[in-house]
Amino acid sequence: MDQAGIITIISVALIALGLLFFLGAAIGLFRFPDFYARMHAAGKGDTLSSLLVVLGFAVYQLHDFDFTFSTLEFNLQSWKAWMFHGDGLIILIVLKLIAICAFIMITSPTCTHALMDAGWEDGIEPELKEKGANALAKDIDG
Amino acid sequence: MINFDQIVVWTGFAIFILMIPALLRVITGPTAIDRIVAVNIIGTKTAVLLVVIGQKFGRVEMFVDFALAYALLNFVGSLAASRFLHKSPPKRGGYEE
Numbered sequence: 325m326d327q328a329g330i331i332t333i334i335s336v337a338l339i340a341l342g343l344l345f346f347l348g349a350a351i352g353l354f355r356f357p358d359f360y361a362r363m364h365a366a367g368k369g370d371t372l373s374s375l376l377v378v379l380g381f382a383v384y385q386l387h388d389f390d391f392t393f394s395t396l397e398f399n400l401q402s403w404k405a406w407m408f409h410g411d412g413l414i415i416l417i418v419l420k421l422i423a424i425c426a427f428i429m430i431t432s433p434t435c436t437h438a439l440m441d442a443g444w445e446d447g448i449e450p451e452l453k454e455k456g457a458n459a460l461a462k463d464i465d466g
Numbered sequence: 467m468i469n470f471d472q473i474v475v476w477t478g479f480a481i482f483i484l485m486i487p488a489l490l491r492v493i494t495g496p497t498a499i500d501r502i503v504a505v506n507i508i509g510t511k512t513a514v515l516l517v518v519i520g521q522k523f524g525r526v527e528m529f530v531d532f533a534l535a536y537a538l539l540n541f542v543g544s545l546a547a548s549r550f551l552h553k554s555p556p557k558r559g560g561y562e563e
Contacts, residue, residue: 332470339473343480346511353507354487359500362491370507377477377514381521384470412527420530421517424537428510431541435506438548443499445552 328387335384342376345369358451359443367436374428382421389414471522478518481511502547509540 352365396402407413488511491504513533520529 336470336473339477343477343484346481346484349507350484350487353491353504359497362500363503366503366507370510374510374514377481378517381517381526384521385526387470412525417527417530420534421526424513424517424530424534427534427537427541428513431537432510435541435544435548436503438545438552439499439503439506442548442551443497446497446499448497448499 327391331383331387335380335387338376338380338383342373342380344373345376346373349373359448360440360450363436363440363443367433367440371428371432371436374432375425378421378425378428382418382425385414385418385421474518474521478515478522481515481518485511499548499551502544502551506540506544509544510537513537513540 346369349365349369352369353362356362356365390396390406393406396406407415485508488504488507492501492508495501495504513536516529516533516536517526520526520533523529
């Protein structure tokens with residue numbers, strides 16, 4: 325199998341895995357009974373699925389990238405053809421997509437934490453099996 | 467050889483369809499923060515969807531910048547909303563002076 329086929333299969337696998345995690349996040353967000361349980365499904369599933377889908381597209385950008393430098397010669401034309409794909413610099417596109425990944429990986433848990441904290445301060449009650457099973461319940465009386 | 471263009475289209479379609487439960491959570495969410503969480507998820511997925519659209523149009527180098535800016539704005543927006551709700555009078559514990 326050639327390079328384009330292998331890279332396409334890797335990126336399709338990453339994208340499919342991301343969509344699977346997003347399916348879990350969506351079902352969890354819709355069906356869980358409790359604010360905190362919904363938050364748990366949303367935070368984790370959303371972060372990982374965004375990461376995987378964007379990473380899959382980052383991998384696909386390299387599908388006609390020449391890793392072996394076989395087309396390079398001592399003229400500007402071949403260097404341009406090696407570095408650019410259409411109008412864009414391939415390495416720069418991949419770096420920007422990885423930057424989106426890193427950004428989502430930092431900000432999405434931060435958002436989840438801040439919103440969960442806001443919900444707790446706002447007085448949303450978790451659903452418990454029996455009263456008093458909540459380890460944080462002693463905070464309620466301050 | 468897989469036809470990647472078709473897979474890109476179906477990926478965008480799947481992301482769009484899976485946004486609908488989050489949208490229903492925005493409509494029916496019992497509390498305000500439920501709605502903010504669902505809007506946050508829709509925003510993150512919109513950033514991903516921009517990358518998908520860029521791949522379909524063959525202009526990823528342009529749409530990647532849009533996606534980055536959108537992710538940033540989404541983060542700032544939901545963080546501001548959470549801080550706003552945090553500053554409302556605490557109903558339990560919280561920061562006592």
